[in-house]
Amino acid sequence: MLRVSSLTKRYKTGDEALRGVSFELPAGEVVALIGPSGSGKSTLIRCINRLVKPTSGSIDMDGTEITRLGGRGLRRARRHMGMIFQEYALVERLTVMENVLSGRLGYVPFWRSFLRRFPQSDVNNAFGLLERVGLSDQIDKRASALSGGQRQRVGIARALEQDPALLLVDEPTASLDPKTARQIMRLICEVCRERNLPAIISMHDVPLAKMFADRIIGLCEGEIVFDGAPANLDTAMLTEIYGEEDWTQIHPEDEAKAEPTPDDRHAREERMAGLT
Amino acid sequence: MRPAAASTGWTRPPLIANPWLRWWLYLGLLVYVIAAVSTLDVNWQRVLSGLANGWRILEGFLAPDFTTRASDIWQGMEESLTMTLTSTVVGCLISIPIGLGAARNISPLPVYAVCRAIITVSRAFQEIIVAILFVAMFGFGPFAGFLTLSFATIGFMAKLLAEDIEDIKEVQAEAIRATGATWWQVINYGIQPQVMPRLIGLSFYRLDINFRESAVIGIVGAGGIGATLNTAMQRYDYDTAGAILIMIIVVVLAAEYLSSHLRKWVQ
Numbered sequence: 388m389l390r391v392s393s394l395t396k397r398y399k400t401g402d403e404a405l406r407g408v409s410f411e412l413p414a415g416e417v418v419a420l421i422g423p424s425g426s427g428k429s430t431l432i433r434c435i436n437r438l439v440k441p442t443s444g445s446i447d448m449d450g451t452e453i454t455r456l457g458g459r460g461l462r463r464a465r466r467h468m469g470m471i472f473q474e475y476a477l478v479e480r481l482t483v484m485e486n487v488l489s490g491r492l493g494y495v496p497f498w499r500s501f502l503r504r505f506p507q508s509d510v511n512n513a514f515g516l517l518e519r520v521g522l523s524d525q526i527d528k529r530a531s532a533l534s535g536g537q538r539q540r541v542g543i544a545r546a547l548e549q550d551p552a553l554l555l556v557d558e559p560t561a562s563l564d565p566k567t568a569r570q571i572m573r574l575i576c577e578v579c580r581e582r583n584l585p586a587i588i589s590m591h592d593v594p595l596a597k598m599f600a601d602r603i604i605g606l607c608e609g610e611i612v613f614d615g616a617p618a619n620l621d622t623a624m625l626t627e628i629y630g631e632e633d634w635t636q637i638h639p640e641d642e643a644k645a646e647p648t649p650d651d652r653h654a655r656e657e658r659m660a661g662l663t
Numbered sequence: 664m665r666p667a668a669a670s671t672g673w674t675r676p677p678l679i680a681n682p683w684l685r686w687w688l689y690l691g692l693l694v695y696v697i698a699a700v701s702t703l704d705v706n707w708q709r710v711l712s713g714l715a716n717g718w719r720i721l722e723g724f725l726a727p728d729f730t731t732r733a734s735d736i737w738q739g740m741e742e743s744l745t746m747t748l749t750s751t752v753v754g755c756l757i758s759i760p761i762g763l764g765a766a767r768n769i770s771p772l773p774v775y776a777v778c779r780a781i782i783t784v785s786r787a788f789q790e791i792i793v794a795i796l797f798v799a800m801f802g803f804g805p806f807a808g809f810l811t812l813s814f815a816t817i818g819f820m821a822k823l824l825a826e827d828i829e830d831i832k833e834v835q836a837e838a839i840r841a842t843g844a845t846w847w848q849v850i851n852y853g854i855q856p857q858v859m860p861r862l863i864g865l866s867f868y869r870l871d872i873n874f875r876e877s878a879v880i881g882i883v884g885a886g887g888i889g890a891t892l893n894t895a896m897q898r899y900d901y902d903t904a905g906a907i908l909i910m911i912i913v914v915v916l917a918a919e920y921l922s923s924h925l926r927k928w929v930q
Contacts, residue, residue: 436841466843476838480856489852493843500848542838549842 388414388585389435389553394444396430396609404430406609407444412553415583417576419590419600419617423629427609428589432555435587436468437461448553466493469546471575473558475538477545479531483522486530486541487513490548509548516544520574536567543575547582554579554586561591568592572599593625723901724908732895732903739891740910742805743877746887750809751870754816759862761817762824763850769828769836778821785818794880805886812873812880819872823865824858831857863929867922874918878911 389412396405404427412418420428433439435446437453446453448464456464469490477486491509492500499505505513517523520540525533530541539559546554559575560568572588576599579586590596596603597617605613605620605628613624679685729736764770764778788796793814797807836853844852881889888911895904 438837438841462843462845464843465841468841470838470841472834472838474834476834478835478839478852478856479832480859481852485852489839489844490842492839492845492848492852497845497847497851500844501851545838545842 388412388449390445390447391431391435392445392447394431394434394446395442396427396434396439397442404609405434405441405444408606408609408611409444410604410611410614412585412587414585415579416601417579417586417588417599418602418604419588419596420604420606421590421593421596421628422606426606426628428606429557430609431606432470432557432587432589435553436465436470436555462493466549467552469549469551469554471539471542471546471554471556471559473561475530475535475542475562477530477538477541480529482527482529483517483533483541484513484526487517487544487548490545493549512550513544513548516547517541519547519578520544535563536571539563539567539571540574543571543578547578551584554584554588556586556588558589558591560595568595569598576600593620720901720904724905726902727906727909728900728902729906729910732891732900735891735894736888736903736907736910739881739886739888739907740914742808743874743881743887743889744914746805746808746812746877747870747874750812751816751866751873753809754813754873755820755866755869757813758817758820758824761821762828765821765825766828768831768833769846769850769854778825782818782822782825785814786822790815790876790880791883794883794885798884803884803886803890808877808880808885808887811885812876815876816869816873819869820862820865824862827858827861828854860929864926867925871915871918871922875911875915 391411392409394405394408395403397403408427408431420431422428430439434441435448435453437456441454444454448467451464453461453464478489481489485503488503488505488509489500490513491505495505495509514523514526517526520543522537522540522544525537530538533541542559554575556575560571563571572595575586575588578584588596588600597620600617603613603615603617603620604611605624607628612627613620677685679688761778761781764774765782767775770778790811794807794811797810797814801807801810831854835857836849839849839853877885877887878889878892881887881891882893884890888907892904892907892911895901895907
């Protein structure tokens, strides 16, 4: 359903975030994307819905070549790809319901969204999704009034409100405590199975990835170094992805290299690029 | 790794690291202040006579006369308030599209350049200069004042709005963009909610500024309470001038109090 082939991304600064990434995603499969900071996880996910424009390669989704789209075609492709973000990325001053309904923006004309007059079926669907994620009693609260876990649930509902064919999930649990992180991962995986929805989930937490994903892709310096079942991901493989780590020593120079991650910087640089 | 000595003192690193440069700057500053003060040429004779004059004005203020020229004062006040309100509304409305265009993160470069240019022109000229220009073009009276204040409001509001848009949490707008929203929908959902409280707060703040400015530009002929004040001063009618100043103070205080309350309420 999704085929990515020899995808590369070189940022203006010359950093190569992706070097020839290829993989296929069949319908209904939940893939965890693991790798150290700056390995290109975020860039890969953002290339698929073109929040970041890839330098070369192709992304084929159900027969549509995503890399060549622009304007209306790109917006049409995006509305079929729900995205869930690390920092929830809810519009904090809008209500929970408005945030969920914003998932329909690709489908409704401007006047409807401006007047908040969404079609009844969209509203019904939103009520259903909020019920599904357990937030039926928070509908008219501002997003800023919710806890981290609740916000991410709204983020999930917003992505599902798009009626997506593919779910892109960028570090869904990085800002959450371990227990909430598991609950959120479980919820994401459950809804994917309910709808036979394929998902690409980037994450830091390897045990969590092994617990929930059908398949794991390991990225290192912009290249796929592992692609297989969670069971095949052993210590040797992890060392290849994350590098040797001697836990008894502090390496200040490593940390200095790691911060800030190129991904973060570039993500910010290109975040609004498509608008201009 | 350098082992820390047991008794190492600590002082805050100085702002200018180079000690030579630092001390020369301090010395230069001192010399400049001494030189500047020594060139002041104060004519104490005139200060003394001026004091007497100042006292007469102060006396006028201590016995303000609201009644003799009440109708002039009311007319001036009414003009000023009308000017203030209309120019704030018009200026704010016009400043919204310009502010959107002047935010680098949502506008293409040509639009950005044009909008920034408009803002720069509007902010380059002080209200009084603009008022003199508009009075020359449209004649004496509040219409010139209205145009002046609208013009100044555009620069002020558009600049602050643009900067606010450039400071938004872009990830929120990005999330809206990721749903397949159009440019207008991203503005409406991703950006407007983030900047609206400040936009409303700033409009009230500008209302307050515009009233004060309306008193000033009246002096160059743009109508309003400033014109009334100017007339009173020229007639050496310090009692009336005192009354006008008191009224200005009261209105400014009331406007400031109201606007700060409204701002708190919307935020």
